[in-house]
Amino acid sequence: NHIHETFCTEAVSGFDIKISLRIGIDYGEIVTRDNDVFGDVVNVAARIANIAVANQTIVSEKLIMGLSYDLRNKTRKYDRIVVKGKTDLLTLFEVMREDRDVTVMRNSITSTHGNIVQSLHLIYKGKSVTLQSNSKAFVLGRSVNSDLVVEGGLVSRSHAYCVYRREKFILIDQSTNGTFVKTAEGREVYLRREEIPLIGRGTISLGESARMDNGQVLQFICV
Template sequence: MSPSRPQTILFADVSGSTRLFETKGDVEARRLIALVLGALTQVCQQHGGRVIKTIGDEIMCTFPAALNGVLAACDMQRRMARDIDFVRDSLAVRIGLHHGDALEEADGDVYGDAVNTAARMASLAKREQVVTTAATYDSLSGRAPEARSLGKARVSGKLLPIAIVDLVWQEDTSGMTMVQSSVRAAAEEGEGAAVLRLRHRGRVVELGPHSEPFSMGREPGNGLQVEADWVSRTHAMVEYKRGHFTLSDRSTNGTYVRIGEDDEIKLHRDELHLRKSGTISLGQGIAVNTGDAIQFELG
């Protein structure tokens, strides 16, 4: 194993690949994904990068410097947006990257903090988006693209949430709110002001921007245990990311949410930004689950 050295790690994967297999069938879906990964490989190499591996619908690359990786990521998105074959089949990718120390194995694979952080950035990215850390962005010079602050997000192995940004790769940026070298300050603006209070059967839990992800479910190991047959072992998670408290459902029966006086929403294997105040019900509609409903309030 070679010593750890600074490099930029980039992950990109095909957005909505599960639906692609459902609508196109296995053979055609595999063909289309191979075309996308081939195009991303070309862009990677054009920017001095190296493809470490492809796994299913995902590609992992390394670059010698942050600027190489950032420019490659933006060109990858432009390639997807311009290629008529990809546009016709509504193919898109999401990309995450980070510059930091990584270990390189004899077989060429890489490991370490930079890899873990880059993978987390990719998991936060949405369709047609490039997400990176503010630290990576702040290290850029020269031809750096513009960026928008996404607040902060937790990364496994790091004590505190880190500031993240969305790179603007689109050539028409009219109407977008930009930040450049001040990204870090913008991400930290108002830090600590947000508090989420959860109330359940007389218990009150307060969560802040630095709180660990908070789980709710049937098993005793959850931050909030709700003992009911219709509640999954780990049913839902509340996490502060991108400047918001986000509720994500991981259950079989879904999570029901009502914000203020709005209509009830059923969340199933998806996530929702919590706003103002309201009610959360695990596994059943709010109207039939009043005894175990969870009240929430932001303040």
């Protein structure tokens, strides 16, 4: 908080501007070399920092577990995300600033519309896979290590993945060529390093539009 306050209240010397920081913190072992730091914890911290907004500090659950009771009370549960290379969701906490009017997050956010999605069915070349609300991140890609291998020259090794978040399944693209999602109504949406909730039924095409009829199209059904 002191870091944020310093940069928010003090203009940069010689310029009439102020700097806002986005801070992400993880806890673990690092490797130092040539005045730089490396390691899994560094990569996770960078991912967390990308989620934070201006003048916000987001920390991992690993860090929270090492704090005193008083310090834990100065944080609040913020979100759960998928980090590339990890199978489990990462729980994040926000460090609350004393000068902010903070909205309290409910412990359990439930749907008020009665249309909670509980499972996702993926169908590809006659193979059917069912994901449940407690399933881990499910990877689609060209790599043999993917949970569902999708062949094709335009398909990245780890092209996209599905996660269950806030009572619905989310498709997250992390590819070079993007992902095309077509709904039952016929509207096709293009994603590249973006995410979209999967609703009802439709198709997922990796690397190019389903209109190209390349045989790399997956069907999805949410129930």
